[in-house]
Amino acid sequence: MGDDLPIDIHSSKLLDWLVSRRHCNKDWQKNVLSIREKIKHAILDMPENQEIIKLLQGSYINYFHCVRIIEILKETEKDTKNFLGFYSSQRMKDWQEIEGLYRKDYVYLAEAAQTLQRLAQYEIPGLKRQIAKNDQAVVDATKKHGDYIKTAEDSKKQYEKELVRMGLKGKSLRAELLELAAELPAFFEEISKDVSNLESSREHYQLFRDYMHQGNTPKNSNILPALSLLIQRGLDVTAYELKYGEKPDRIEKPNFDLLLKADSGNTNESDEIDFGDDEIDFGGEEAESGEIDFGTDLQVVADDTGAVGQKIASGQDALNLLENSETQKIVQQELNELLAFLTMRLEDETRDTSADALIRGAEKRPETIAKVTDKNLKEWISQIEKIITKLNNSQKKHLYKIRGSPQYVEQVVEDLEKKRDLEARYKRLQKLMLDKQEEARNVVAKTNEELKQVVESTRQLQKQVEAEISKKYNGRRVNLMGGINQALAGV
Numbered sequence: 001m002g003d004d005l006p007i008d009i010h011s012s013k014l015l016d017w018l019v020s021r022r023h024c025n026k027d028w029q030k031n032v033l034s035i036r037e038k039i040k041h042a043i044l045d046m047p048e049n050q051e052i053i054k055l056l057q058g059s060y061i062n063y064f065h066c067v068r069i070i071e072i073l074k075e076t077e078k079d080t081k082n083f084l085g086f087y088s089s090q091r092m093k094d095w096q097e098i099e100g101l102y103r104k105d106y107v108y109l110a111e112a113a114q115t116l117q118r119l120a121q122y123e124i125p126g127l128k129r130q131i132a133k134n135d136q137a138v139v140d141a142t143k144k145h146g147d148y149i150k151t152a153e154d155s156k157k158q159y160e161k162e163l164v165r166m167g168l169k170g171k172s173l174r175a176e177l178l179e180l181a182a183e184l185p186a187f188f189e190e191i192s193k194d195v196s197n198l199e200s201s202r203e204h205y206q207l208f209r210d211y212m213h214q215g216n217t218p219k220n221s222n223i224l225p226a227l228s229l230l231i232q233r234g235l236d237v238t239a240y241e242l243k244y245g246e247k248p249d250r251i252e253k254p255n256f257d258l259l260l261k262a263d264s265g266n267t268n269e270s271d272e273i274d275f276g277d278d279e280i281d282f283g284g285e286e287a288e289s290g291e292i293d294f295g296t297d298l299q300v301v302a303d304d305t306g307a308v309g310q311k312i313a314s315g316q317d318a319l320n321l322l323e324n325s326e327t328q329k330i331v332q333q334e335l336n337e338l339l340a341f342l343t344m345r346l347e348d349e350t351r352d353t354s355a356d357a358l359i360r361g362a363e364k365r366p367e368t369i370a371k372v373t374d375k376n377l378k379e380w381i382s383q384i385e386k387i388i389t390k391l392n393n394s395q396k397k398h399l400y401k402i403r404g405s406p407q408y409v410e411q412v413v414e415d416l417e418k419k420r421d422l423e424a425r426y427k428r429l430q431k432l433m434l435d436k437q438e439e440a441r442n443v444v445a446k447t448n449e450e451l452k453q454v455v456e457s458t459r460q461l462q463k464q465v466e467a468e469i470s471k472k473y474n475g476r477r478v479n480l481m482g483g484i485n486q487a488l489a490g491v
Helices: 011-020 028-042 050-056 063-076 090-166 173-181 184-196 199-212 225-236 239-244 284-289 325-350 354-361 374-391 394-404 407-472 483-488
Strands: 007-010 250-252 312-314 478-481
Touching (some): 007 407, 011 090, 011 478, 063 090, 063 407, 090 407, 173 407, 184 374, 199 225, 199 374, 225 239, 225 325, 239 312, 325 374, 325 394, 407 478, 407 483, 478 483
Parallel strands (some): 250 312
C-alpha cells in the first residue's frame, strides 16, 4: 500500500530533501562549476541542427538538455562511430563527458532543484510583476493623456479669455498693446472732461465743511488738491506741480525708445504708432522707418543749458496727473472721498436724522448748502461712480503702466506668451503619454512572450525532475507542489 502513495515535495524544500536523503552531496555546487565551464566550451563547436540551435538559444543548459544533445549527435555524428561502437567525434566525447559528470553523485538533480526554486521564487514572479507594472503604466499614461487633452483645452480658453479681457487679437502682442496704449491720450482727455463737471460737487463739499467748522476752518486746508487742479486746468497740470506745489519752469517728457520685436503675426511695418498730443513720443526718430524701438532703458534727456536753480519737471514728474500712476492713485482716492461725502449727504437728505435736523433747521443755514437737493446729490454720485469705473477698467490698468514705462510691455507679453505656450506644452505631454503607452505595450508583449517560454521550460523541467526522483522509488508518483505551482498558475 505504501508503494502506491505519491511522494509530495514542496518545491522550495526540494534541494534540502534531496540532500537529506543522500541523493545529492552538500558540496554539489563545486562540481557544477567545472561542468558549466565544459558546457561553455562544448557549445562553441556544434553541428548545424535546428533543434540544437533552439536548445541553446537563451535558455540555461541543464542536464536534460545535454541528454537531448547527445541523442541528436548520435545521428549527426554516426559516421564517426568505429567498429567497437565508440565515437571518434570530439563533440560527442565532450558531451558524453559532461553527462557523466552530471550523473556523478546526482549533481544534475541538485542543480535542477535549485533552478526550479529560482524560477518559482524569483524569475517567474519577476516577469509577472514587470507585466503588471507596464499594464499599470498603460492605464496611467492613458489617464494622463486624457487629463492633458482637457488641460490643453482649458489653457487655450484661459489664454483666449485673457486676450478678450485686454482687447487683443493675439497676432502681434507687442504691436497690439502699443496700439491700445496709443489711445490713452484720448481716453485721459475724456476722463478730464468728466472730472471738470464735478466742480459743483467739489464746491458743495468745501462749503459744507466750512459751514460745519463755523468759520474755524484751518488755514491751508484746501480739500481735494489733485482733483481741484484737474477740474480747473485739466491735463495741463503735471505731477511735479502737485508734488511740489508750484509750476515747473521747464517740462522734459520721458523719451521712450520702444523696440518692437518680431511676433508670430507681423504688423504693417510702414505704420507709425502715434501716441497723440506730442506728450510722449513712442516712436522717436525710428518712426520714420516704421520700426518701433522697444528698448528696456528709460532715458530722460536732460538739457545742460538750463539756468541754475531752474525748476525742471522730468521723467515721471513731467507726466500729467492721469498719466502718472502715483498721482492717478491720488485722484482716485479723492474721488472716493468725495463720493463717500455725497453718499452720506444723500442719506441725511432722505432720512430724518439729527444731522439732517441740524442742517435744515438751523436759522443761519447758508443758501448755497440749502439749495442742494437729493436730485443734485444723486446726479453727482452717478458722475463720480462712472469716472471711477472708467479708471478701474482692467484693460486700461495695463495700458496705464505701458504709458508710464515701456518695459512693462515686455512683462505683459511674457505673461501672455507663457499662457499661450501652456497649450503647446500640454500637447507635447499628450504625445509623450502616447509614446509611453506604446512603449509599455511593447514591453508587455515582449515580457509575455518571455514569460510563456520560461513557464514552458519550467513545466518541462518540473516533469523531468519528478520522473527522475520517481525512478529512485520504484516508479512511485512524485508531485512537486507549493511555490512552483503558484508561480505557474494562470500562465
